[in-house]
Amino acid sequence: MNDQASIGATPEAAQLTPTQSPILEVRDVHKVFGGVRALNGLSLAIAEGEIHCVLGPNGAGKSTFFKMLMGTDRPTSGQIFYRGHDVTRVPAFRRARLGLSVKFQNIRVFADLTVFQNLFIPLRRHYSARQIPERVEALLAQISLSGNEQRLARELSHGQQQWLAIAMSMAFDPEILLLDEPTAGMSVEETDKTAAIIRQLNVQKVTTIVIEHDMGFIRDLCARTSVLHYGKLFAQGSFDEIASDADVRRIYLGTL
Template identity: 40%
Template sequence: MSTRSETIIETHQLVKSFGGVQATDKVDFALKEGELRCVIGPNGAGKSTFFKLLTGQIIPTSGKILFAGQDVTGLPSHKIARLGVGIKNQKPDVFDGLLVRENLWLAAQFAHDKAGAEHQVDKVIDRLQLGSLAHRLVGELAHGQRQWVEIGMVMAREPRLILLDEPSAGMSQDERVRTADLLKELNRTTTIVVVEHDMQFIKRIADIVTVFHRGAILREAHVDVVLKDPEVRNVYLGRTEVV
């Protein structure tokens, strides 16, 4: 994991309103390069809206977003992606009718020439241990395998920052363990933000956790502190103990 301490992405008083409802409410957020941060919160807390604001999928009502010190507020998503931000949304966004390798190549050529893209695909396949799947159609794969292919497509672009929306959703226990190990290994070279609901998965990967509630940041601390916080348990977990 990187030991660099500069802030890679930050927001200042970030607000997004929909019909008078503030989906994000004056959010001040900062992430250091090399971190693996988990973002949690109940349904409707504003987590997905926050992700979409960071990646330019939606435009903030007010406030600022800085990436590597550059003001990216209001930039379209393709320009933010080219600066080095990759996102995997909750629903897999893959090409079912193409091979795994072809999916990865399409992503890799976004940032590389033909020869470089082929080399990058080989690196991603090796890193994700997808060799046995490389020449299978994505549409034939199990849910967890499709999730790994999409993570690989994000990796193939070599972004500085990766945002993952519920990467373990729908996975078996073994698949969740493998995905947690994958993210920790990936974090050695890439800054990562993960939105997640699975508490066991969060405890496997998280250091600092940011808790959203009603569009604002409720708590931000080490995972062990956050998961024992009575207010967090009340608004998110709905119980008195996390196991």
């Protein structure tokens, strides 16, 4: 997928081949919260149709990067492009209409509602009441929860709740899915299953950006990987290139 993968951050965001025009790009984005520099000149481009993993130590700015992409927060300076259009000032609800969807770091399922009701909430904005049951069925098949419509979300395992949250993010067929630590707290089996779900979504052409700490999971996805450190792009390449990079290993204090 990435013929020109290269280790080491460059000032240009684009480390893509000319045929891979970015679907999303951040250019020299800074974000300051009070005195904290969450992003410090981040430039990064995402190619259409790729699975792109983002990793980095705690506090590196990964979740802030997602907030910038989704528009739930604005950069202090810098620009964000979606299909070449500057969306820096476009509010989150309009970016969602353009096809961006996010599952944030904390699970967002409604524990006291049924699985069906959880999906009904995002679906009702985009589908008629008659279309919804069919759409629920299709989404549940994608996350191996077919037949569980009437179960309360709280009765699901932690992994199943995470998958339900992914299905909720997929409810209106986004072009781009942003997943912030989707395997946090999952068992090995659940983590493997999550990788399979993401690969399947990618077969359906959903560009997916995943923030993760789990190296086995990233290796499974065979994704192009960007490493953030102190709010900047620190390294980028295939998983193997990243995992064997001495500087990346150093910032992770040998935890790879």
